Amino acid sequence: MNDISPRRSGGRAARRASRAAPLDKSLRPVRPGMEGGFYKPLSDQDVDRIHEAALRALEEIGLCDAPESGVAYLTSVGCIAGDDGRVRFPRHVVEKALETACREITLYSRDGENDLKLSGNRVHFGTAGAAVNMVDVEGRNYRDSTVQDLHDAAKIVDTLENIHFLQRPMVCRDIPDNREMDLNTIYASCSGTTKHIGTSFTEPDFVDDALKMLHMIAGSEEAWRAKPFMSNSNCFVVPPMKFATEACQVMEKCIEGGMPVLLLSAGMAGATAPSTVAGAIVQAVAECLAGLVYVNAIKPGYPAIFGTWPFGLDLRTGAMTGGSGEQALLTAGCAQMHNFYGLPGGAAAGMTDAKLPDMQAGWEQMCSNVLAGIAGLNMVYESVGMHASLLGFCHESLILGDDMIGHAQRVLRGIEVDDATLGLDQMAEVCLGGPGHYLGTDETLSRMEKDYVYPSLGDRTSPKEWAEIGKPDLNNKAIERKEEILAKPSKAAFPPELDAALREAFKIHLPPQ
């Protein structure tokens, strides 16, 4: 009875005082890179069977359409180029690549404040995609996305604590020239946020110019190579089991230029991948293992993210769907495979089929995000803002997504169990002659900020308070927040001389902000 008998502890005033000070980054209730991995939709045996099936698919089916350079790299490490145009991957070749593959990747931020350390089950949430539309929430409308929209998205991401990186979420449809679009994507993104950026390149030829721009932004080629703050989202395969010839050439250029690569296999279950969750994972794993062999044949240990991104399909219509339960399983299952290989990995979660930020958007986005988190996915791509099965990006939804991801991260943080959290002392103090409640105990007050996550725009008022403040609408609150953010200058804006130099060297479409 002794150690749980009632006691009076001092120091409440001191704790109140310390709580009033802003929380150090390390004390925040949630943060980038928290560890998941306690949700395992696959049994160990299932994982082995998927691995074995992927190895057999590589050995027996192989991939076609590698560029000549790729065939040379692949055969140099023991792959077999068949008469049927397919490169096949003997098991030992894959195993060798797995041995040499990079297992800890740092995705740098431009200012060093938001570097992402990919390893183990450390989880990060961010945007991604190639939406062709902007969602106009006020007008309930879809319209072409522009370079200004992309820059605005970058500015918004820069302000959101729970969004850890910006992968280019939409296509600048106001820039018809592909080279200009790719370069302006970099300009608009980097001038909007210093967080890590992911982008794509339409053609291998565009990579040189992109690197030139990145060297200028970094200050020098050496500075860029020391801390590359942009990675290449590379759709190196056209599922099923075909290399994307040009994207492979882009990949080779990016590796040469020191840009980390996301090996992205985006099969659609039921169309370009098997219709079963397990089968779609097998194929995605096989394709990414092929990519891994390729990358490690070029440069052993080069940072490459294992990007198994199988998507779901509505089999009734043949249209893509990103917001299903099947999608959440596809993504969580992939996370478990990444963890099995011990490779930094990423996949898509948080997509919704809803057209607007409505209740459907909320439940669909949360489901795959929280499961990806607790499954320990290193890079949760597409996690916020992505509507209409990837066709539309929504700034308001992105802003609301910050609350949603904070919530998912709180789950990811999990349940701490130790003497203090078990709370037996406190329980005795409260119940045995104490106040009979825990309001205002030291333990309660001290945990108010460091353990609990509070929504920023999410509403917690009582119905009475809600009526008194005019029954605020969630989407209108997001519109207001968007306008506030966009009215301020970008913290990531380039210094005037650099900006002038970039505008001199490249045709920049984004007007001076």
Added chain:
Amino acid sequence: MNDISPRRSGGRAARRASRAAPLDKSLRPVRPGMEGGFYKPLSDQDVDRIHEAALRALEEIGLCDAPESGVAYLTSVGCIAGDDGRVRFPRHVVEKALETACREITLYSRDGENDLKLSGNRVHFGTAGAAVNMVDVEGRNYRDSTVQDLHDAAKIVDTLENIHFLQRPMVCRDIPDNREMDLNTIYASCSGTTKHIGTSFTEPDFVDDALKMLHMIAGSEEAWRAKPFMSNSNCFVVPPMKFATEACQVMEKCIEGGMPVLLLSAGMAGATAPSTVAGAIVQAVAECLAGLVYVNAIKPGYPAIFGTWPFGLDLRTGAMTGGSGEQALLTAGCAQMHNFYGLPGGAAAGMTDAKLPDMQAGWEQMCSNVLAGIAGLNMVYESVGMHASLLGFCHESLILGDDMIGHAQRVLRGIEVDDATLGLDQMAEVCLGGPGHYLGTDETLSRMEKDYVYPSLGDRTSPKEWAEIGKPDLNNKAIERKEEILAKPSKAAFPPELDAALREAFKIHLPPQ
């Protein structure tokens, strides 16, 4: 190579034909009672520590305020009544109760079509609560809830495939007399749905009349006792660590009357329970173990659901919050404890703090629901329709919740891994001389209905189609569906003679429908 070489399989026409027939209940992609348990937020050691702490709390702190009858029952099995008014529970007494406790509970439906079999990690979703307001979505308004609202909720639940039971979600505020309210709650619920119903009683005295009504509805006392289709949601404790005297007396009456009991401990973390997730779980477990000892002292092996329902609190304001990440962890952690004990258990999930069915409602409701599911919670209470931190119930949200729960159940079903789902044969067939895609393969078509869950109101149109059909609003679709459902007569309506007899025997407030 042999077993994955290309092949042509017959039978596609036969499969198409079989698919056109309505799916047998057993073949539906999701169903009540699917097994969870593959999400474990607590380590085995954490579980042990929580169990040990709960045992110590029972042994050293105990509970006060048991009714005299309760003290007699409890001391009869070895509990110790102390001079301080607290009953303490020696470890061996708790262990004995755990040995004799009922481990498989059937919660019957009135028509036998929707019986719930509680055991292992079998998961069921339903309503619950004691909301005092109805959410008027069209008018963006909160108003007092009525007996008609309750009946309508029951009718709606009866039509929703993924909502497995109706626990009384709201209070009939148009019936000021508590006895009449309790009896009319039964009448309004049972005349709206044949699914299993949960309800509460304000005073022990009301139970006799309730049983009389239930015997009439069942046809006889024997029929009622053979398959009791209603359980008693019983808040037998006032946390922290106090019995609720009157509720305990209600419980004794219900046990006598053959009504299964939900032992509901609803502490609020930071107010009536420790502010830590682990501590709130410890206290809830201790309280429910006390209830278990109580029930098994009255009648060994009597069906009692282990209802650890800790709620979250917004520590900034001291107001309850049901939609947080902390809440999802509280509930999932409790599910793991139920599983540790091998006891049928229930907890609250799916609550939202949002006032209306908006994006916040979606993400908050999904988060705790899907996690409760994969944690293997037998009874997920409050899973749909519950807004404003339990203060408001919403029919439209309930209807949309059917889609949300279908989605969560698809996740719960998990990933099947076998030769067919791994799909290596199919992959070879498609890639090696085949069509190069999986659209229309036998495997894809055969899985279209039995593997995939499709939303009913959730939108999957393309932006173009969406515009063409007039940009439907999700909440308006739910309003329309509600009106359709409520326009039809209740399938659970009592036969005219029974209805007349009930109206003769009791003051029924619900007008003939």
